[in-house]
Every structure is written in C-alpha cells, then in structure tokens.
Amino acid sequence: MFGHFVVKRKLWSRPYEVELLERWDIHPVFHVSLLEPYREDPGGRPEKIIPAPDILDNEPSYVVAEVVDSRW
Secondary structure, eight states: OOSOOOEEEEOSSSEEEEOOOTTOOSOOEEEGGGOOOOOOOTTOOOOOOOOOOEEETTEEEOOOOOOSOOOO
16 A cells, blocks of 8 residues: 556466566565555545665665564
8 A cells, every 4th residue: 555556567367567666675566466446545645655765785774663563
C-alpha cells in the first residue's frame, strides 16, 4: 500500500512484473493476490512517502525511530 505502480507485464496466469523505484532492492515480480487496483484517497491525503536511505559503506542505512512490536 505504498502508492501506485505501473504493471510492466503479465508473466503467466498469476505473476505480474511491476515497475518499482530503483532504490528498492527487491524482486519486481508479485503474485496477483498481493496486488490491488490503485484508488485515490477520498480524504485527499498524500501518498505514503518512503524516504531514501542514507548510504554508509555502500549499503543503505535507516535510523529506527521506534519499535512498535517487540515479540521478537
């Protein structure tokens, strides 16, 4: 639920390749059950913005603001 993405192509009956941001280092193929049509927010709230990570030693790095579930 991070906004809208372009579907690049349908691979078979269920997997789809989507266009992701370059900074997201994840595989761009998703099962259809994980995808939903994009809908504008009726309240007019902006999309979630994911901040770009700082780069330390050529690796992405985030600062954790808080831990909301400590069951681990």
